[in-house]
Amino acid sequence: MVTLAVPGTYPTLRDALEVAPDGAVVALAPGTYPERIELDGRRLTVRAAGDPGSAIVDATGLDGPALAVSSGEIAVEGLALVSGDYPAVTVSGGRLRLRKCELSAGWGAGVQASDGAVVDAGEVRVIRGQHGFVFSDAGGTVEASEVRNVSQDGVIVQFGSPILRNITVAGCGDRGIYVYQSARPGIERCDISGTGKAGIVVAQNSTPRIVETRVHQTVGSGIVIERGCHGVVVERCVVEQTADPPVRVDPSAQATVTLSESDGLPKAGVVAAATAQDAAEVERLLTELDSMIGLAGVKAEVRALIDEIQVNEWRRSAGLSVGMVSHHLIFTGAPGTGKTTVARIYGQLLKALGVLPNGRFREVSRRDLVGQYIGHTAEKTTSVFEDAMGGVLFIDEAYTLARAGGAAADFGQEAIDTLVKLMEDHRDQVAVIVAGYTKEMSDFLDANSGLASRFAKTMEFENYGxxxxxxxxxxxxxxxxxxxxxxxxxxxxxxxxxxxxxxxxxxxxxxxxxxxxxxxxxxxxxxxxxxxxxxxxxxxxxxxxxxxxxx
CATH class of the missing domain: 1.10.8.60 (Helicase, Ruva Protein; domain 3)
Incomplete structure (x- = not known):
């Protein structure tokens, strides 16, 4: 054991950590250490020699977090970790075990975990900061811990599947727990209260399991499940003293929700899933499609897509598995053959079926997507895509985006590459339809190896006789x-x-x-x-x- 028990044992905490061999225990005597702990690839235990909180590592005013772990296996017990304009703790690609620690950050999270890191936290208190725990492509377990009075979200999970068990999140400026970007956390027996917005928000294809959790006294709804999320489970939870509705499920999302009273008894009248469909509007739109002159093949293919969506909803309601379905389409053919009109009707059909929330139609061309310098195109394309979320993004003459002659200065390729990623990340939130001449559209699909696979079907619009x-x-x-x-x-x-x-x-x-x-x-x-x-x-x-x- 390497001990900093009395002043002068080692000149600094850094000196003690440098001489400690892997596997050692570094004990900190009570007092304040105006330093930072940086451990890269080490295997150590750092603990307070006295009561929990008696040893304080204070990095206020220093350039970085109080504790920074990169790879390795580190255990920290009983310390108070304080930072200024950084997270109190960061861990990247390693394993960190926190026990009976108190964390305080001026700006940043109590714990920021990323790049495959695993965090095992027990009896940890975050008493100040921007966020409590942030998991970004990271996992682990947070148990019997607290997050109080942070300025924004209490816990954030982006990708990854950590377990949050028996934690209290109270007094957050924004959301209590925010789950997004395909994250799959387990939220078990937690208590969420006093949030400035919703208690728990699930977004962007995430599928958490929220069990026996109490959400109360929130400014926003207790639990919000946003569009594009499928397979979310909310089981035996108590949601009370929140804004209406207590549980809000977007029409395009799918969730199983069972609530209980605060005494544990089941609560009546809870909708198990949300998939709002307007059968009368679907039939009206199909009649409008049929009234278009010609286009027999296109009409048949649109009807086949609508039939598939309807049957998938019936299967989902029956508890049967449903495969992922892309709503992106390719329209080929000469100008003036009804491509834009069919695209508008298709968007309204997806809205009526509960697949898209608004069915809004946004038509763009190359000039709306391509910028003038490196990085500008990705920014413009992303902005246009985000503006079309919830509806249809129709890209006319899409083949003009394909790089002509391999010219490096043509940023159309950057627009295509950006679209490919966005279409995959948000396939449940927007329908992208690309249109143009038949031969040129074939060349367009060759511009990115993943482009063709993003589209569900190609529809050929023939010339009118x-x-x-x-x-x-x-x-x-x-x-x-x-x-x-x-x-x-x-x-x-x-x-x-x-x-x-x-x-x-x-x-x-x-x-x-x-x-x-x-x-x-x-x-x-x-x-x-x-x-x-x-x-x-x-x-x-x-x-x-x-x-x-x-x-």
């Missing part, structure tokens, strides 16, 4: 209070039959452009009549109007 273009023209005209004179439909059919279906062919856009020209021709014709035109004159498009346009 002459019959369909005449029907489209007639529908556009009627919507604008125009009618065709006798013989005009046949003439339009002949005109559309003669048009070359090359790359510049605009499909429905050709019909709309032609009608705009015919309306202008009609205006000139009516002005030349020398009298006030009748109502029928004003409504009717004639053969002469078509001839004037195509002459």
């Amino acid at each position: 002459p019959d369909e273009l005449v029907r489209i023209a007639d529908r556009i005209a009627r919507n604008d209070d125009y009618v065709f004179a006798a013989g005009l439909s046949a003439a339009l059919h002949q005109h559309f039959s003669l048009l070359e279906r090359d790359r510049n062919f605009g499909n429905a856009r050709e019909a709309r452009k032609l009608l705009e020209g015919m309306r202008k021709a009609q205006s000139g014709r009516l002005r030349a009549m020398g009298r006030m035109p009748s109502r029928d004159d004003l409504r009717t498009l004639m053969l002469d109007d078509l001839r004037a346009v195509v002459r």
Whole structure:
């Protein structure tokens, strides 16, 4: 044992730690040590020689945390660890055992664990700081401990699956426990109270198990499960004296929730899962899809996707397994074939089915995603993606993002790489639809090895035939209070039959452009009549109007 029992045993705490061999126990005599403990790859025990809290390691004003562990295996017992503008304790990639310690941080966490670290904390009190415990891709167990009066979140779990057992979290400025980014912690027999926001928040594909935990006296809801989280279990918990609703589950999330009264008796009227669907709206939208002219293959594929989503919800309700389903799609084909319209309807269908919370439609192109310098593109793409969360992000002419000729200065590739990651991380929170010419879209998918696998299906939008273009023209005209004179439909059919279906062919856009020209021709014709035109004159498009346009 290496002991700092009386002043002068070692000049500094650092000196004692340096001479201590692996496996040694370093005992600190009561007093304050204005130093930092930095241990890299060591195997040591550091403990207070007197009562818990009698030895204080005070790093206030120093450049770093009071205790920094990197790899190795460290045990710390009975110390008070104080930091200034840093976490009190950081552990990266190692194992740390904390027993009967008191932690205080001016700014930062009581304990910040990362990079696969394992923390075993028992009877640990965090009395001041920005956060209590932060697990970032780390695990371990926190048991019989307390987090009180921190300025923001009490406990944060990002990735990782630590166990939080019999801990008290009270008086936090924000959330009591925040679980996000696919984290899977166990939260057992904890007490959460006095939070400035919600008691426990689960977000971003996380699947915690919250058992026999009491959440009370919170400014926000007691427990919040946000969109995209599936398989969350809230079992035999007490939630009282919180904002309404006490437990809020997003319509696109899936959770099993059972609550109890404070005396342990089951509480009646708790919804077990939240998946809100509007069957009438689904049918209305499918009818709107069917009313579109042509697109028989596309309509059938959209219906197949909707059927699959519906059956998956039935399976989930029956307690059966449901595989992960991507809602991202590829639309290929020439312009003017209805891709944007179908994308809008698809987003509204996902909303009506409870898959997306709002179904909002955001259409963008290359200029909205690509920046002017390194790093700017990722920032722009992420901002656009986040703005589309909850709905549909429609990227028209997406193939223009693919790097042309391997030019290193083209930041379109950076946009593609950023999209690939975001689409995977948030596949339950947004539907990305990319659209463009068939051949070019094939080249686009080759731009990133993981891009094609992010999409559930490719839908081919074929060119409209002459019959369909005449029907489209007639529908556009009627919507604008125009009618065709006798013989005009046949003439339009002949005109559309003669048009070359090359790359510049605009499909429905050709019909709309032609009608705009015919309306202008009609205006000139009516002005030349020398009298006030009748109502029928004003409504009717004639053969002469078509001839004037195509002459």
